[in-house]
Amino acid sequence: MTTVYDGALPILATDMHGESPERISELLADGFLPPEGDLLTAVNTFLFRTGGRTVLVDAGAGTSLGPGTGHLLENLRAAGVSPELVDDVLITHLHPDHAFGLVTAGGEAAFPSATVHLSALDAQHWLNDAAAAEGVHAQIHRWAAQALTPYRARGRFSTFAYGEQPVRGVTSVDLHGHTPGHSGYLVSGDGERLLLWGDTMHSHTVQLRAPHVAMDIDSDRPGARAARMRILDEIRMRGWVVGGAHLPFPGIGRIRFRQGEARWVPAPYRPLECA
Ligand SMILES: [Zn+2]
Numbered sequence: 001m002t003t004v005y006d007g008a009l010p011i012l013a014t015d016m017h018g019e020s021p022e023r024i025s026e027l028l029a030d031g032f033l034p035p036e037g038d039l040l041t042a043v044n045t046f047l048f049r050t051g052g053r054t055v056l057v058d059a060g061a062g063t064s065l066g067p068g069t070g071h072l073l074e075n076l077r078a079a080g081v082s083p084e085l086v087d088d089v090l091i092t093h094l095h096p097d098h099a100f101g102l103v104t105a106g107g108e109a110a111f112p113s114a115t116v117h118l119s120a121l122d123a124q125h126w127l128n129d130a131a132a133a134e135g136v137h138a139q140i141h142r143w144a145a146q147a148l149t150p151y152r153a154r155g156r157f158s159t160f161a162y163g164e165q166p167v168r169g170v171t172s173v174d175l176h177g178h179t180p181g182h183s184g185y186l187v188s189g190d191g192e193r194l195l196l197w198g199d200t201m202h203s204h205t206v207q208l209r210a211p212h213v214a215m216d217i218d219s220d221r222p223g224a225r226a227a228r229m230r231i232l233d234e235i236r237m238r239g240w241v242v243g244g245a246h247l248p249f250p251g252i253g254r255i256r257f258r259q260g261e262a263r264w265v266p267a268p269y270r271p272l273e274c275a
Contacts, residue, residue: 001187001194001243002047003250004076006060007069008040009097011202011246015216018225024206024213031205038203043069043097044251046196046243047079048187051168053087057185057196058245059110060101064143072101073110086111088167091118092198093179094126094144095217098245102147109150116151117166120159122181125219136217175200175231177223178215184231186240194241194252200228202246208255208262232262241267 013024013036025035046057056076061069073083089111091099104110127148130141151157160166162174162183173184175197184197201207202215211228214221235242236257243252253266 001189001252002079003243003252004045004047004056004072004079005249006043006045006072006075006097006101008042009061009065009069010039011037011041011215013037016203016206016213017216017221018213019206019210023210027206027209028203030209033205038205041202041246042249042251044243044245044247044249045072045101046251047076047081047086048189050170050187050189053167054081054085055088055090055167055170056086056111056114057090057243058092058098058101058198059089059147061097062100062103062110062147063105064096064100069097070101083111084113086114089114089116090166090170090172090183090185091116091122092175092184092196092245093122093182094118094147095140095179095199096143096147098198099147100143103150107146107149109154109156114151115156115158116148117158117160118148119172119176119181119183120161121176122179122183123159125180173231175227177218177220177225177227179219182224182227192241193238194243195231195235196243197231198245200231201244204244204247204264208264211262236262 016024045060060072126144133141160172162172165171171186175182175184178199184195187194207213212225214224218224256263256265
């Protein structure tokens with residue numbers, strides 16, 4: 001599993017709901033973060049090989065969110081993988097920091113050989129329910145449609161239901177709430193299972209200790225909260241390794257549950273053995 005860094009974006013305390021501002025400041029301070037939040041929260045994407053295919057989970061922000069993000073393609077090349085070699089892109093949800101990197105600045109497919117996979121529920125919402133959207137959500141609908149245009153035009157866009165395997169060996173997991181079709185991906189290897197999530201947590205510093213804290217951008221705050229609680233429970237029971245789009249780069253580790261509190265334990269860097 002290789003984490004490919006797309007950049008960093010601000011996750012602001014003022015966008016967090018469900019706790020008093022004082023409590024949120026306190027939780028941030030415990031993580032040595034300023035009261036404003038984490039202004040340089042990572043945007044991670046995940047690359048791996050399975051069943052002879054090269055798979056990318058999420059595509060970064062592309063040109064949607066300014067120069068702090070959108071570095072996936074250069075970092076992918078630095079990791080020795082040309083974008084043409086990617087066979088499948090699994091998208092966790094259609095927010096721009098996860099999907100707009102599917103297209104170049106000119107609107108071409110950034111991954112010309114790839115099929116893009118997305119939950120049917122997210123596709124239904126972001127591609128078909130645009131008329132009722134306002135403000136930032138209207139902009140997200142436009143970005144979502146643009147990101148998928150070249151793939152849909154070439155028949156390289158595919159949707160799935162939760163529990164299905166969009167790529168053999170990779171099972172989609174229901175994490176809806178943050179968006180109507182927000183998905184995780186469960187990957188098996190070396191006797192362990194790794195759950196990759198998109199926006200189940202924006203600020204692990206706050207939301208691991210206060211998982212009821214929801215974000216402004218959540219489509220459905222109670223749903224997002226319920227999904228986070230449910231998946232944390234499942235991770236605790238099953239001992240899954242976790243990879244998160246906004247966990248600190250490289251964003252892979254475990255969660256230690258002790259005395260009712262959860263703590264992030266990043267996987268240590270280890271030398272890469274080249275085959
Ligand atoms: Zn995100």
